[in-house]
Amino acid sequence: MTVFAAYSPDAGALAPAVVSLRPATKGDVDAILRIEVAAGRPAGSVGSADGYRRAIADPDRCVLVAVSDGAEHPVVVGWAKTHHHTDVADPAPAGHYLAGITVDPAWRRRGVAAALTDARMQWIAARCDEAFYVVNAQNRASIDLHTRWGFTEVLRAPRLTGVEFEGGVGMLMRASLDR
Numbered sequence: 001m002t003v004f005a006a007y008s009p010d011a012g013a014l015a016p017a018v019v020s021l022r023p024a025t026k027g028d029v030d031a032i033l034r035i036e037v038a039a040g041r042p043a044g045s046v047g048s049a050d051g052y053r054r055a056i057a058d059p060d061r062c063v064l065v066a067v068s069d070g071a072e073h074p075v076v077v078g079w080a081k082t083h084h085h086t087d088v089a090d091p092a093p094a095g096h097y098l099a100g101i102t103v104d105p106a107w108r109r110r111g112v113a114a115a116l117t118d119a120r121m122q123w124i125a126a127r128c129d130e131a132f133y134v135v136n137a138q139n140r141a142s143i144d145l146h147t148r149w150g151f152t153e154v155l156r157a158p159r160l161t162g163v164e165f166e167g168g169v170g171m172l173m174r175a176s177l178d179r
């Protein structure tokens, strides 16, 4: 089963969601896991709570949550992280990567992922002059999402940053950052 959003380039955006972004805390891990399950991530592949806690505590990574502002009780509706890739073991070069983003299916197509990506791109731009991400070639929604930051394809491989791609093809994408 794929967890990719159905590709619908002509669907058009809905009314923008009223959300605010903030750095994730360890108290957000349950919400992150809830969103991964809601997005259809198969049991056993949603990542461990400890892994998310380590990412949140790592000063060399940017882990953000998007929180709905409109509701009486604010709720986490999306999250995203970066990864500083240093242990090069496949064609993906060292560098800062956009490394995971999921929006609650009930909140999609309202600009939440774009906001989370813009904030992470600013975080990376403060540290270096290029950004990367890897993506399954079948995940066309994700590829379209990232185009506005100028990402272009560098190469394709079955394994990138240690990730093996379901279906066999991953894409390495790169964008220059104007410092």
Ligand SMILES: CC(C)(COP(=O)(O)OP(=O)(O)OC[C@H]1O[C@@H](n2cnc3c(N)ncnc32)[C@H](O)[C@@H]1OP(=O)(O)O)[C@@H](O)C(=O)NCCC(=O)NCCS
Pocket: 003, 004, 005, 006, 007, 008, 009, 010, 012, 013, 014, 039, 100, 101, 102, 103, 104, 107, 108, 109, 110, 111, 112, 113, 114, 115, 134, 135, 136, 139, 140, 141, 142, 144, 145, 146
């Ligand atoms: C991909 C994902 C993060 C997008 O989240 P989102 O909040 O709905 O995205 P946004 O509303 O910010 O969309 C911004 C742009 O991305 C593109 N986009 C987003 N979803 C799309 C879809 N289903 N089909 C085609 N383009 C899409 C569009 O260009 C969109 O602009 P538009 O709405 O004005 O046309 C979300 O669908 C998701 O969580 N998917 C599952 C996890 C995943 O695949 N993560 C990426 C791994 S690399």
